[in-house]
Amino acid sequence: MEVEQNINLDKADKLKEEANEFFKKQNYVKAITLYSNAIECNPTSAVLYANRSFAYLKTECFGYALEDASKAISLDKTYVKAYYRRAASNMALGKAKLALKDYETVFKARPNDKDAKLKFNECSKIVRQQAFERAIAVDSVKKSVSESINIDSMTVEESYHGPHLVNGKVTSEFMQELMDAYRDQKKLHNKYAFQILLDVEELFKSQPSLIDVSIPDSSKFTVCGDIHGQFYDLMNIFKLNGLPSTENPYLFNGDFVDRGSFSVECIFTLFGFKLLYPEHFFMARGNHESQTMNQMYGFEGEVKSKYSKQMAELFTEVYNWLPLCHCLNQRVLVMHGGLFSRDDITLDDIRTTDRNRQPPEDGIMCELLWSDPQPMKGRSPSKRGVGIQFGPDVTARFLERNHLDYVIRSHEVKADGYEEAHDGKCITVFSAPNYWQVSSFLEYRSQVTCVLFTHKTTKVTADTCSGYQKES
Template sequence: MPSMETENSNVLRAEEIKLLANEAFKAHKYSQAIDLYTQAIELHSENAVYWANRAIAHTRLEEYGSAIQDASRAIEVDPKYSKGYYRRGAAHLAMGKFKEALKDFQQVKKICPNDLDATKKLKECEKAVMKLKFEEAIAVPESEKVEPQYDGARIEGDFVTLNFVKKMMDDFRNQKFLHKRYAFQIVLQTREMLCALPSLVDINIPDGKHFTVCGDVHGQYYDLLNIFELNGLPSEDNPYLFNGDFVDRGSFSLEVILTLFAFKCMSPIYLSRGNHESKSMNKIYGFEGEVRSKLSDTFVEAFAEVFCCLPLAHVINEKVFIVHGGLFSVDGVKLSDIRAIDRFCEPPEEGLMCELLWSDPQPQPGRGPSKRGVGLSFGGDVTKRFLQENKLDLVVRSHEVKDEGYEIEHDGKLITVFSAPNYCDQMGNKGAFIRFEAPNLKPNIVTFSAVPHPDVKPMAYANNFLRMFS
């Protein structure tokens, strides 16, 4: 058994060799560095730094398996040593093992919440994992053949056409389903189009042309059809923006989202993310259960991935700001700050993205806690400052049921629009949409009542526990 003196001598000698190894590493002599770190480890194997340093030298030589082994040993020696997780995560990332890398960078973030590089790597991994899940989800149905007896809408070739959409909408009206192959084609194409957009989308309406903004639809497919009856189908000359909360609560959410996505494939509509375009909401309020029931489990991840690609806000002609929820807990937020949001994730519980999706106006000035427990309430003075600082005229948002389908607040500077009449078959409210005509963009609000739908109750696919309290 080595004496205390020998142990101390080994520790000191190991540290000297580590410094030589570091110099070799800095000189890009990675093999030499590995040899020297190995000598240091042989003298003092319970130092996590030596293992982690040898791991990064292996990574430089693209010896990722050895790097993972060394980084794992560093973590065994010191479970709170962030560089062990970081080095292992980097090796996993280099090997394309995104799920494993994600776990490592999550651990780095937990130990060092202010590590900017780890935060960046974590976001890269989250995106890669979502993409991976999406690709896994769409891989199986690609090989599915459309059965000869299938008499529903068909996409001929690579492009969604108006004839296809009309046939699909009519099939949905008659409670027929779309073949999975075509549903995947729509979802995949929509994802590709949405991913190419910024987090804040600028819309230009030429003089003499009009533009329609709709609020929450919440799976009320037959009321969506009624909007199109009243205001015309989406087209290049009749463009729409649907301002989030397309799904959940109403039991025809799949029909709603596939219809909106199909029109998106043809380009005459814009889509904003709402707070219900998220996994946590979909799991509770029905969309996840409905997708599983009408399509398959594989579609659940596919829709979740596409929802993470939805833009967060729109601006019409540099005058009208449109967002699902509302404004912010701090003054001074510029449109450029919204454009800079990395939105490709599940909504966080705080920050600009959360507030865009969850906040509500309040009648009194200033800011207050949110009645929802997420986001905040903001007064007319907050709205006024935001508009002045960004040289805008009006905020349009949705997110709240209103008796008349809309409400004008904050001295006319903020309009709430809600497009799900008789919400959940029990609120008795009207629905509304807003038509803007360029150049003056004066809001023309159209209200409408609910129309009959098949006898499927709202929340039919919702979490069983939640239905007990509905």
């Protein structure tokens, strides 16, 4: 029996080393598989659970990451990395107070570790800020960030040679100059950046939580998935599929920012086109258009670095007004995440959902932003720790109840950039080809994936620009 255990331990170590190599290459899915195989060989290793927890964090499976980190701690209460992982999981789930306890444990164990101190201090600030906001919310109405901004007091210096708004408005010439400036890694002036945010906030405020979109016969309508701060891939979409216009409408389906290095450039480009073509360019909220995600995955820090804390706060306010989903020709529902924990949800329920807030932990808004499809029937707890996983029967019942043909969603990396599930009734499209920079995604990196919705196409096809074309 002892010989067999040693063989299993040796195999577990070998699998762990293989998994570590895939993790270094950012192939987190393969790493998770190998860590899981290693755990089967050695289920008593806290290191294996903590490593898999880290890989789950990278793939935003926060629920699984939390479970693994807790398991690692139960196996070895002195294993500091496990507390790190659990704290990061709780932060991603918006549970800062729970995260703070673990960051405090790490900081006490490693008082000279700069990163441990930084994480503990950042989390402490967030907890204090949340407590302060709860306190003032009881007795007063918080003044909006937009009300505190005075555009007229901002001066455009003569030394600024970037794009200029014309009478405070976005034009097609401005958008071309803006994209050219961003390609050269130049910056939009502070005054114009604030003007765009204030104007787009007013525009989103005027729109409902569910937007009905009419697409004329023989016209195409392009749906793009996650962009995640990849400006040059965004430019490639426009190069291959054409710039947005009244004749070439787009819907960008959430997660415009975070992870990528050019989130500011992506979001101002998208907001600019929204202002230029308000009836032909659409944007839906993703789970990363939230304060917690932006704090964890880079957007807040990028905005503060390129502009200011005040602008970062304004972005949070603007994101609260992003529509939650779109219905194309009363036939196709497009949302970032997925479907619901109840069968009785209707489109009218979505229309009446209050979205001007941070994403809640459950309910319609949460599930629209966070849920994922699963191959088996029924519903399951989410691998992310938020939302649910829903099966083909759930999709079929929702479509029948609401007289829809299928749903389009994003939210998940797919090796081909898109995936058809649930008998073709649930389509995932993901448009950030360098998201993990995984070697197995090399072929996909040469593509840009989006969806062309048309009336008269006859089959599903894939090419360098379109995820698929779906029969009406």
